Amino acid sequence: MTAGAERFRALxxxxxxxxxxxxxxxxxxASARAFAEAGFPALATPSAGVAASLGYADGRTPAGEMFAAVARIARAVDVPVSADVExxxxLAPKELVERLLEAGAVGCNLEDSADGVLKDPAEHxxxxxxxxxxxxxxxxVNARVDTFVRGVDDPGAAIGRAAAYVAAGADCVYPIGAPAAVLPLLRAGIQGPLNVLARPGEGPSPAELGGLGATRVTFGPGLQRYADAAVREVAARLAR
Structure with missing residues (x-):
């Protein structure tokens, strides 16, 4: 076990x-350095945010460019970096792991849908x-559970998938898009760490999400979009 991975796991x-x-x-x-210098003990790249920074739509970033972006982020900071690799x-598991480790990542997000369709949970x-x-x-390994964002609102479906992924060795599960109201139910039904999505400037705070059952809180591309909006506002003022 690498020191970086154990450091991240311990958090x-x-x-x-x-x-x-x-x-x-x-x-x-640059954004990685800003977050690290603010005192955050680890970072988690968002695939959609990285895609936007590279000029791609979400889900359209070539693998090589995504791994290169993760490597630049990991090199820029001395805190653990987990990578969203969709x-x-x-890639076969062995090659995927090799490329993540070469990029300097200590963790990864892996989602269970493709092209808007949920994958078979047993196969995944x-x-x-x-x-x-x-x-x-x-x-x-943070196993993303996409039921809520694919229109399946039954918490039981998310809990069932989560159980299968934990049994397969996932360290954490991420029922992305789960409503705050169902988080206590998910917490009760899911073993191990639970990742919950927060939206900057709206909805429950990270502390409130923790009280509802979140072990860890991530923001998806929300922070990149917040920064993009700020840049656009400055650009509009300069163009007047």
Whole structure:
């Protein structure tokens, strides 16, 4: 197990309900440095935010460019970096793990839908088990559960998928888009760390999400979009 991965894994342990692990999402080296210098103990890249910074639509970034962007971010800071690598870009588990480790990542997000359609949970769990076997303890695997964003509102569906992914070796599960009202139910039904999405400037705060069951809080591309809006406002003023 690498020191970076163990350092990152340890950040998820023993957290008080009102003190979830808050992981800002850098989209480039400059934003990564800003978050690290502000005192955050680790970072988690958002694939959509990185895509926007590279001029791509969400889900359209070539694998090579995504891994290169992650590498630039990881090199820029001395805190652990987890990387959102979408559905794994069609790579076999061994190659995916090798490329993540080469980029300097200590963890990864892996989603369970493709082209807007949920994957078969048993098949996805088998693939996650391959990632776990290839990584050993060198990567913290965050298994994203896409039921809520794919129109399946039943918390039981998310809990069932989460159980399969934890059994396959996932370190954490991420029911993205889960309403705050169902978080206590998800917390009760899911073993291990629970990742919850926060929206900058709206909705429950990270501390409130922690009280509802979140072990860790991420922001998806929200921070990149917030920064983009600020730049556009400055640009509009300059153009007057």
């Amino acid at each position: 998820h342990r023993g957290r008080a309900p009102e003190d979830p692990l808050v992981l800002p999402g850098p989209w480039d080296a 559905g794994g870009y069609g 769990a088998e693939w996650l088990a391959g990632v776990r076997a290839a990584a050993g303890g060198d990567l913290f």
